[in-house]
Amino acid sequence: SRTILFKNRPAGKPSKSDFELLEEEDPKPKEGELLLKSLYISVDPYLRGRMRNEKSYIPPFELNQPVESMVVAEVLESHNHNFKKGEFVSGMLKWKELQISNGTGLNRVDRDLAPLPAFLGVLGLTGLTAYLGLEKIGKLRAGETLVVSGAAGAVGSIVGQIGKIKGCMVVGIAGSDEKIDHIEDKFGFDKGINYNKTDDMAQAIREICTDGVDVYFDNVGGEILDAVLQNINKDARIINCGAISLYNETEVPTGPRPEGLLIKNTALMQGFLVRDHVKDFGRALQQLSAWLQEDNLEYDETIADGFEKLPEAFIGLFEGRNVGKMIVKV
Numbered sequence: 001s002r003t004i005l006f007k008n009r010p011a012g013k014p015s016k017s018d019f020e021l022l023e024e025e026d027p028k029p030k031e032g033e034l035l036l037k038s039l040y041i042s043v044d045p046y047l048r049g050r051m052r053n054e055k056s057y058i059p060p061f062e063l064n065q066p067v068e069s070m071v072v073a074e075v076l077e078s079h080n081h082n083f084k085k086g087e088f089v090s091g092m093l094k095w096k097e098l099q100i101s102n103g104t105g106l107n108r109v110d111r112d113l114a115p116l117p118a119f120l121g122v123l124g125l126t127g128l129t130a131y132l133g134l135e136k137i138g139k140l141r142a143g144e145t146l147v148v149s150g151a152a153g154a155v156g157s158i159v160g161q162i163g164k165i166k167g168c169m170v171v172g173i174a175g176s177d178e179k180i181d182h183i184e185d186k187f188g189f190d191k192g193i194n195y196n197k198t199d200d201m202a203q204a205i206r207e208i209c210t211d212g213v214d215v216y217f218d219n220v221g222g223e224i225l226d227a228v229l230q231n232i233n234k235d236a237r238i239i240n241c242g243a244i245s246l247y248n249e250t251e252v253p254t255g256p257r258p259e260g261l262l263i264k265n266t267a268l269m270q271g272f273l274v275r276d277h278v279k280d281f282g283r284a285l286q287q288l289s290a291w292l293q294e295d296n297l298e299y300d301e302t303i304a305d306g307f308e309k310l311p312e313a314f315i316g317l318f319e320g321r322n323v324g325k326m327i328v329k330v
């Protein structure tokens with residue numbers, strides 16, 4: 001079976017040569033252990049952070065060790081009384097086709113609730129990030145204007161739909177006309193802005209958000225954040241969820257400083273980490289599943305076929321190659 005190792009800390013954008021695909025002997029589980037077969041593997045922007053040798057909320061990847069991310073796997077063999085052969089689980093696992101686990105940190109996945117890849121997206125950390133970021137910091141009220149960047153992506157597309165459920169005017173920012181059509185037609189956003197075709201983002205936002213911006217869910221940081229901040233209302237809330245536009249920068253770029261705008265609008269801008277809210281996961285997942293079942297929530301996936309596609313799919317996140325959650329089917 002195959003594994004993918006982390007080979008090189010990239011400067012700038014990651015490339016396929018930062019990873020290595022290897023054949024290895026199939027592992028054999030011992031007493032207390034499980035043999036897992038990876039079925040779907042999540043690739044996520046935050047993995048770029050783990051490629052840097054920096055102290056963060058999660059340790060950096062070690063060179064020549066397998067990459068890890070969220071995986072949905074099947075239990076092929078069990079010597080652990082907590083799991084049975086044939087069950088499906090999700091957890092933070094290695095980029096391996098087959099691997100051993102002692103069961104710690106694994107969650108059972110209920111296939112009757114949704115198709116398996118959904119547990120890496122709308123019913124996984126993606127949906128939780130959207131839901132809890134809005135709940136903890138956004139505090140949406142009906143009639144408010146919500147702007148979200150990365151709007152056609154995994155988190156952003158869920159954020160926008162929750163905004164509509166809550167009765168907000170929802171504006172999405174994404175990188176192509178197809179994505180803008182998609183968020184308006186499929187996800188019910190009121191309006192989208194293609195940042196790749198807009199010279200003056202602050203002006204474009206001002207024209208669409210005629211009542212200003214009450215909540216900004218920021219997935220991209222950088223210039224788009226600067227442009228939205230030019231339009232915030234009194235007591236606006238800004239969820240600093242991600243800054244993908246800066247993840248491949250080697251130096252933090254300078255730009256307009258937001259502080260003045262925050263002060264005069266008494267706005268709240270707060271960093272958000274979904275992993276800090278584990279105690280709320282059960283409740284949030286119940287709400288997300290209920291919306292799914294009531295057809296109030298839809299989701300997209302971009303699924304790359306083949307274990308060897310993992311590096312390419314990951315790099316594709318920085319090129320906007322995905323609509324919705326980017327996942328690799330093993």
Ligand code: NDP
Pocket residue numbers: 044045046125126129150151152153154155156173174175176179219220240241242243244245246272273274275317318319320321322323324325326
């Ligand atoms: P997405 O599905 O949104 O994929 C990434 C998208 O980012 C791409 O499709 C692309 O869309 C956009 N993008 C890439 N480069 C740029 C750029 N230079 N400028 C603007 N947009 C760009 O990923 P996720 O939904 O998984 O994650 C979204 C964000 O949320 C990320 O920043 C991630 O790090 C963060 N996150 C944070 C969590 C937390 O706990 N704080 C948890 C989960 C995610 P386009 O074509 O529109 O450019």
